[in-house]
Amino acid sequence: MPITTWRNPTPVVTHLSNRPYPRRVEITGEPGATRREVGSHENLRxxxxxxxxxxxxxxxxxxxxxxxxxxxxxxxxxxEADANLLGDVRGKRILELGCGAAAAGRWLMTQGAKVISLDLSGGMLRHAKDQNLSSGVPLTLVQADAANLPFGTEQFDIVCTAFGAVPFIEDSARVMREVHRVLKPGGRWVFSVTHPMRWIFLDDPTEHGLVAVHSYFDRRPYVEYDETGAATYVEHHRTLGDRLRELIAAGFTLVDLVEPEWPPGHDQTWGQWSPLRGRLFPGTAIFCSVKS
Known part of the structure; x- marks a missing residue:
């Protein structure tokens, strides 16, 4: 299955961790990390x-x-097979944002949905294309920008993403508006992100990551930079209230906010996620909304 490329330059990525950062970092000719504002072009690169x-x-x-x-x-x-956050997807036209290798899009196809999976990264879409072949599920892949979706209005019944797009674009409110535009009336928009409260902690899955050290209200993005000071990785924090206001302003009605609990028997650590932290406070927030 070929990958359709659209020349839209806003970052759409899939990532499952907000990272630790020092309280102060000076640009001294060495790579490092900090909290600072970034422009859209630097964010894109x-x-x-x-x-x-x-x-x-x-x-x-x-x-x-x-x-x-x-x-x-x-x-x-x-x-999703257990949570059913998207509802009955049979025959539904679905857009997956920030798809990465697109396992979710392929699963939705096996449930009878008509799916397009989108990501900015050609590297991630290369894995998606390879897995289309190895799985035998011919998912349509599009390389494009979640803030400038290359689709007409009211084209989809559902738009979804698991940790894609939303935290990595500086104007996430624009993403909400674009999703609203391409959804049909009554369409569903469901996305998961790092739980906003996790930003007050270090990105440490051990007991050292249980102490609050950062302000929940510091909305400057987390930025990793190279020896020239240029950003190499950018992730944006929004509070729960910020996310709700973005959704409402775009024309959505929130129908559920899911904070998954750590399941018994799950002993795998993923970045800052661990059984220790998962038993104490949420690591993920899943926003379920419908187009008003």
Missing amino acids: ASRSWWDLDADNYQAEHGDFLGEVDFVWCPERLR
Whole structure:
């Protein structure tokens, strides 16, 4: 299945971790991390380059957990087959944003949906294309921008993403408006992100990550940079209230906010997610909304 490429330059990536950062970082000719504002072009370069370069490592580390044909919402291992957050998908036209290797899109196809899976990163879509072949599920893949969706109005019944797109675009409110535009009336928009409260902690799955050290209200993005000071990775924090206001302003009605609990017997650590932290506070927030 060929990949359709659209020349839209806003980062759309899939990632399952907000990272630790020092309280102060000076640009001294060495790579590092900080909290600072970034422009859209710098954000674009960093996100697209990061995921193109990291695609192989990401898939090698997390591919078994995500599977080739499965819809896993989060590191807590909540599956759409069990949660049914999208409802009955048979015959529905679905757009998956920030798809990565697109295991979720392929699973939705096996449930009778008509699916397009979209990502900015050619590196991640290369894995999606390979898994289309190995799984025998011919999912349509599009390389494009979640903030400038290359589709007409009211084209989809459902739009969804598991940790894709939303945290990696500086104007996430625009993503909400674009999703609203392409959804049919009454259409469903469901997305998972790192739970906003996790941003007050270090990205540490051990007991050292249980102490609050950062302000929940610091909305400056987390930025990793190279020796020249140029951003190489960018992720954005929004509070729960921010997310709700973005949805409402775009014309959505929130119908559920899911905070998955850590399931018994799940002993796998994924970045900052671990059984220790998962038993104490949520790591993921899943926003379920409908187009008003």
